[in-house]
């Protein structure tokens with residue numbers, strides 16, 4: 533961990549927002565003034581203006597003393613427990629880029645594929661189907677976190693090899709779950725994006741390792757995590773240098789037993805308010821039943837999600853995991869068609 537990252541974990545932080553026309557000299561002057569107070573500046577690139585995060589004990593400093601400097605628009609105290617993940621620190625929406633797609637404003641990104649890598653044939657069939665429908669990011673688990681040790685645990689390293697081949701031969705981008713810090717290097721070599729599953733959202737040693745990865749991370753919400761706990765988990769990734777983080781709401785545990793989990797779409801607006809990170813929803817794990825997936829996929833788009841994750845399998849009735857919640861190809865086509873009808877009026881292009 534760098535010293536800057538350590539400082540950002542303190543509760544005191546402030547943000548200086550420069551005017552959009554501020555000059556490089558004015559920015560430099562503010563950086564010097566921050567250092568003169570014995571504090572650490574963190575320049576934060578933005579689309580239209582520079583912002584500068586400040587860590588260290590800012591408690592004794594009057595924000596007005598910074599607001600008096602030339603080129604400064606405002607100085608704001610960062611009140612949330614997470615800092616780099618907060619919108620206070622980074623007012624613009626973050627765009628997370630992948631080889632053929634992205635997550636962020638203006639797009640609604642579909643991540644689809646089987647729960648598990650089962651064999652090479654079904655992975656290639658699914659990839660080719662998805663590419664033919666314009667989907668550029670496939671999901672499939674090689675390492676599976678199963679409730680029962682007797683359930684299919686995934687093809688593990690052999691599964692990674694299949695994923696690496698499908699990427700190279702078809703050009704589809706791939707996200708897969710990394711279950712263990714010891715597997716990260718092997719998983720990084722095989723795919724384009726690393727998934728942290730719900731059961732690992734607070735596996736801090738895994739998060740610290742992924743913070744040093746050059747690949748983007750898809751961070752699923754823990755099944756009983758609050759908004760603050762989830763964003764603090766994201767903060768672990770950001771604090772040690774990985775700013776490419778996408779959040780994924782996948783349902784939480786409640787008293788309800790009519791679905792596998794309770795897909796908490798009500799967390800999307802507050803996440804968008806308090807954080808700049810993209811957020812997607814996973815109606816497959818969120819409901820556990822394929823019949824309920826289409827309605828919740830549309831609801832996720834309407835609620836402001838930046839995308840969805842859908843489990844899709846060529847023959848769901850034969851799936852080795854999560855068949856009941858997996859769509860077949862025709863079912864996927866129906867969801868895509870209805871999403872297309874509402875995406876554009878809501879200002880989102882389907883990716």
Ligand code: PEP
Nearest residue numbers: 647729730731752782817
């Ligand atoms: C998955 O995406 O296959 C998975 C295991 O999801 P979660 O961690 O949300 O249960």
Ligand code: MN
Nearest residue numbers: 647843853854
């Ligand atoms: Mn699954």
